[in-house]
Amino acid sequence: MQELNPKLADEGRSTQVAPDRTLREFNLLRWFSVVSLLIIASVAVGLGYVSTQFVVNDAVERDAMLTAQFIQAMAKAEVRHSRIPPGTTMAELLDPRLDHEHPYVSADLAASTRIEFLDHVEHLPDTLLSNVYALDRTIVWSTNPALIGQKIVGDDDLDESFNSQVPVSASYHKANEDREEQKFQREPEYLFIENYIPMFDDSGTKVLSMVEVYKEPRDLVRRIQRGYVLIWTSTLLGGALIYFGLFWIVRRAASMLQTQQTQLVASETFVALGEMSSAVAHSLRNPLANIRSSAELAQEIASEHSQKNIGDIISQVDRMSRWVRELLVSLRPLKDDAEAVDLRAAVDDTCHAFAQQIERNKVQLQVSAPEQALVVSQPVLLTQILNSLFSNALEAMPGGGRLTLDVVELTSERQFQLTLSDTGKGMSQQQERMVFKPFFTTKQGGLGVGLVLVKRIMERFGGAVSLTSRIEEGTRVCLTFKIATGGDHGAQHPGGRG
Template sequence: MQTLEHDVPDKASLPSSGLAAPLREFNLLRWFSLISLLIIASVAGGLGYVSTRFVVRDSVERDAMLTAQFIQAMAQAEVRHSQLPPGTTMGELLDPRLDSQHLQVSPALARSTRTEFLDHVEHLPDTLLANVYARDRTIVWSTNPQLIGKRISADGDLDHAFRSRKAVSASYHQAEDDREEQKFLREPRYLFIENYIPLFDSQGEQVLSMVEIYKEPQDLVRRIQRGYVLIWVSTLLGGALIYFGLFWIVRRAALLLHHQQDRLVASETYVALGEMSSAVAHSLRNPLANIRSSAELAQDIASEPARKNINDIISQVDRMSRWVRDLLVSLRPASDEVEAVDLVAAVEDTRLAFAQQIERHGVQFSFAGPALQWVASQPLQLTQILNSLFANALEAMPQGGHLRVEVRRLEGQRVQLLLSDTGKGMSQQQERMVFKPFFTTKQGGLGVGLALVKRIMERFGGSVSLHSREEEGTRVSLIFNIAAGGDHGAQHSGGRG
């Protein structure tokens, strides 16, 4: 099936419609895809990082607080159990170098009390290493005997713990080979928690000793790892849902904007053509009518050789008259009021109107569908559609062929009309441009036929599509809404030839 040719009028010949020169097209979907992906990925990554840090820090601090409370409770219990004089604390008994300096506590009692307390510290669960520091940062006891007696002089965390007087200072990290106090009896599998637990004097103001506990709580580590997985999976899924949700919305908006832009361009085109349509009608109609009348008068008195030329004049005048009529019909304001129209009867009327051309071109016509099918349209508009499609199909088959029309019901109160021919078809590029105004593949055509078909179908809630292959033919599909109250037509299939 041929379409109307690519007769694009010169821009200078069109009246100005008030539109400025188009700017460089902004690809909304592409820029949104890139920028939103970067923003959502950054926000999701930041939230995931903050959440994991909070979960780990909170878990570590909670475990450290429990450990500190246990150590301090044991220290007080051992002091009471040994019946030491009032005001005596475990902090002043942990340095064995000071056993002989206690005025009210014997060295043996200080040693036994210290031993009981340190035995509890040594058997704390999940402990990698336990150290006890005197005020001069000397390790006076350790679960690793090799560390006893060493003085740690360059440990910022230890100095901070002595100065801060906090109930516990906790941090989590991996082992560092350059720190001599981290000589574990076994290497940690993952991370470990380092706790500094100060033991104060009786007034609670001065730190007398510092208990350092290195722990690898297996249950806590597993909970932290599960928290990591849960937070990051939730963050990734949430970010992906937000991104694809917004992408879908913006994609719909971009398609809508593109559709509205196309409609705006088409409207501006029709406005420009409307401004010159009256000039075309006044300038061409009367001269063409005069030319045709004069040619008909001359035909009666002309010789036989001249009649052929006169017939050519008349046919070309009729052709130009059809151009003017098609142009005016395509630009005429149309009502959107829907009527119930018998599609099958409209097809039959169109076939009868083109019967001579069908016979002259040697085209075989066939019809398949119900005997009656009401659709939502307007009689004149539907006739215009079918006339354009039949005319294109016949012009595509000058040497004969097969023109087939099929009407069938679809789901959702829709009806499809398929019109196919076995003509010369068109290329893929022509197929993409076929519904553009003023695009045509026919020499001498105006290029408004299929554009008008698309415009009418969309006005009544329908659609049109076209598929074509070169030298194989063209198939046009029209989708109509079933007219209200017009759903009782006969549904048997039939054929006409």
Template sequence: MQQTLEDPVFPKTARLPGAGLAVPLQEFNLLRWFSVISLLIITTVAGSLGYVSTRFVVRDSVERDAMLTAQFIQAMAQAEVRHSLLPPGTTLGELLDPRLDLQHLQVTPALAASTRVEFLDHVAHLPDTLLANVYARDRTIVWSTNDALVGKRIGEDGDLERAFRSRKAVSASYHKAEDGREEQRFERDPQYLFIENYIPLFDSQGEQVLAMVEIYKEPQDLIRRIQRGYVLIWASTLLGGALIYFGLFWIVRRAAQMLQHQQARLVASETYVALGEMSSAVAHSLRNPLANIRSSAELAEQIANPQAQKNLHDVISQVDRMSRWVRELLVSLRPTSEHPEAVDLVAAIEDTHLAFAHQIQRNGVRFCFEGPQAQWVASQPLQLTQILNSLFANALEAMPKGGELRAQVSVLEGLRVQLSLSDTGKGMTQQQERMVFKPFFTTKQGGLGVGLALVKRIMERFGGTVSLTSREEEGTRVSLTFNSAAGGDHGAEHPGSRG
């Protein structure tokens, strides 16, 4: 029959004072909350940075292209003025409206027309141009690469009005075509986006806008560069965000595991302290009555009949078991020294084997040892004896009808020594294997459940580790890893077995 106890380290319920009802405790899952909240924050920040970066790259590229276009237009205008030998103080902006050719005092209509034609021909042949318009001061299109627009007056165009009023060297924007805008009758539809440039032509004092050149461009090379910039920025943003997230996740995961481990140790320590005080009082109260009961039973056994002697022998056995429980409980709860000594592990195994020799022979168990003549480890004699006694007792109880108990000592890398103790007993289930090192968990009828918990506590106190693997009906293997200690000759390996 299997006996299981609720895990005292992480209780799942709590009892309300005065209510008599057990309610579930709400545990704060640090890792889960960090995963969700950090993912939202990093995603938001990374998305915002990516969006701002792409907007900056596009806007900066568009403004740079617009500035180059405006400089080219202004340079062409000044070159045409010099080439046509126009009178001083005359600007090309005055000549772009053919309706005003007869109003120029110092420039003949023919000269104004030829100068205008030369300039507009350069504008029409700008690379990557979708459409080019020239506006007069009254917002009428006086020239366009699309003849259907010439003579139309654009009355409601916010971008055009702002360009006339701002007096900036160039006003640029990028967007997709709008079917409702009359002045955007392109000769071909843009594939991705187009850039709209407003380039003003001023008077000789540079104060008044005389004409406005509007150029719609789809610079293929610039668009390809922008698209590559999109890919690079978003890929870098996603990769950086993922690295930050997984880096922080790893740190928090380690922190959560350390907190969980520290919490388990703290709760276990508090449990040991509380039970230590209680067990000390109980043990001192039980020792004398148990000793009296055993003495009385031994005296009665000498004069009793055979049937009564059998019952009295059972009484003595149960008293001895209870006394052993009390000793184990006191040892498990007694603070251990933190100063290790050099202890011969092989000698300790031999001593434990001799102590259990009678029980080994009675159960029909074959004991085998493999290892060196001597091996010194960092521990304490009494604590190491307690560990080996607990492991031998568990192994023999698992093999009441015989089997093999094998002890193997080997030297590992990094000055570590491993003791493997395996039996061919009844083994454990996977659930029992996970719980086996919990305090007061036992699979034995009437067991106390402190043996393996004590083994784990002592091994960890001296910097060692313990692990257990088991399969039902196949046996159990316990591996103890000690720190090596320089206490004498380690001896030589020998393949033989002791039985």
């Protein structure tokens, strides 16, 4: 035997796999779930971070502004309290090295005024450390005596405040060991603020000294922490609410799109099959009629031996004609005209129509239904549903059995429920899942459109159909009808109009 070229085999496999890859459906719900979660989470985290930073920065700046205003006002008040001559400010008195250089202020008065002011600075609430810098960046006073006399070089914030003549503040979570002026006598617990407060001369245009205050505003920290909790909780809840709201909308839209797509495919299939079946039916009707007529004529003059064969011909022709009719009916567009139809009357008519076959198959029939049950349907279509279900049930019990039909009213749901149960051969789970698929059948020679048509009719009038079955135990079909209200047309008997 000639061996197959491996290269050609690979190419064959690739041509078979490629269409599967190109036909993969776009899963809207899955992609939305992932992408929207990433986007909303990113936006929520970004908003939360920006909001918390704004809260911290705004709180720190406001605290620094209040501290600067308080110290500058306190300095002016001490100068007035000590009756310092006009033209001299606290900024000139903070450097003890210049006590003897003030022309109108004695050294003792300068020292006492300075001590009073620094005592207020030292006892500011939540203070970790306070320093006073002279113009040459030397610490001339500090709550930490070890720092007095040290000259600080390379402090950008200190230089900025001297040069810009405005208070400069910064917040920290941990002391910087490389900075000599951050030598606290106790370690801060969470957040501390560094404030550089410039002290001006009498003209207010030149900075002569600088007051540095390190504060740990515990009340402010508690407020910031509460703000953190509030912001992040609101952000997470808001993001979750937006995500699940959009998820619900997209999930519903995806479900509707999938349903519409399925209905569209089914409609296109039924339209194509309808055109095909119509052409086939018109082509077969006349030949089948001629065959049946010829067979009937031949049966009249045929011998007794040939009677059985001719009868089989007529039986098979009738079966083919019935297939053609079922195919045409199943593929014909259904009308939406809903009517109030008496379900009990339809059941009685169907039982009467199948009475001979029920007796011939030795089937026990049990019917339980109210005297009148008005449902939303159409008389002809309702009769067709019941005929199809009865036919299937009787064919499943060729050797006899029990056929039970119950009609009950579901008052709370405004529905009538019809349950048809047989004790026939039943179906497997796989067959049960496929039973409402077009052209799927478990009967030899069946067409596979009966239950499909039942499902289409029930759904068209707002009802539903379900089926459960077990092998060798039987099948149970449940039909749910909407109860007809006063807005529907008058009750119709399945056999004809009113």
